[in-house]
Amino acid sequence: MYVKVCGLDSVESAAVAVESGADAVGIVMSRTSPRRRSAEEAAKIFGSVAAGVDRVLVVHDMPATDAAEIAAAIGANVLQLHGSYSGDEVRAAGAIFPRIWRATSLADDPELRVGAFGEELLLLDAPKPGSGERWDLSELVRRRPEGRWLLAGGLHPGNVAEAIGEAGPWGVDVSSGVESSPGVKDHARIRAFVESAKRAG
Numbered sequence: 614m615y616v617k618v619c620g621l622d623s624v625e626s627a628a629v630a631v632e633s634g635a636d637a638v639g640i641v642m643s644r645t646s647p648r649r650r651s652a653e654e655a656a657k658i659f660g661s662v663a664a665g666v667d668r669v670l671v672v673h674d675m676p677a678t679d680a681a682e683i684a685a686a687i688g689a690n691v692l693q694l695h696g697s698y699s700g701d702e703v704r705a706a707g708a709i710f711p712r713i714w715r716a717t718s719l720a721d722d723p724e725l726r727v728g729a730f731g732e733e734l735l736l737l738d739a740p741k742p743g744s745g746e747r748w749d750l751s752e753l754v755r756r757r758p759e760g761r762w763l764l765a766g767g768l769h770p771g772n773v774a775e776a777i778g779e780a781g782p783w784g785v786d787v788s789s790g791v792e793s794s795p796g797v798k799d800h801a802r803i804r805a806f807v808e809s810a811k812r813a814g
Contacts (some may be wrong), residue, residue, distance in 0.1 A: 762782055
């Protein structure tokens with residue numbers, strides 16, 4: 614089971630995630646997010662992460678091509694475009710930066726075939742990204758993505774195993790579910806989440 618810990622706030626949190634067995638770490642650079650980090654902070658955190666772990670820059674409110682250039686500059690090796698980016702925007706970012714992930718919600722009636730916009734992977738989130746709200750996974754019975762996809766939205770150490778069993782994703786993504794307050798990561802929760810997800814997968 615592939616596990617991504619997103620919204621990291623420090624080098625220390627990144628180290629805990631990686632040591633716990635996370636396959637990817639994510640940093641948010643969206644202006645409206647309580648988890649927003651500056652380019653300087655992001656570069657420092659990504660620079661501390663060992664080779665072999667995906668370093669994911671997450672954006673939703675900047676032009677896709679600008680995000681691709683920033684991702685390259687700060688040491689990310691994946692760019693996650695979250696929300697209403699068009700196929701043309703995703704492909705334009707992919708022309709600059711080789712690894713693009715597309716993040717969306719079923720509430721947006723998205724194209725669910727992974728690679729439809731040229732992306733490497735799809736992430737399905739709750740209707741309100743970053744809210745920590747668990748969504749109705751039964752929707753996936755009739756609208757399951759094709760290809761590699763990550764489940765996000767309302768996951769935490771206590772429910773991730775059940776969610777994996779119910780939805781059958783390729784991987785999972787957590788942010789608010791391993792925090793002590795918005796934007797502040799709880800290291801014990803990170804460890805517990807990664808352990809639970811790996812065991813369930």
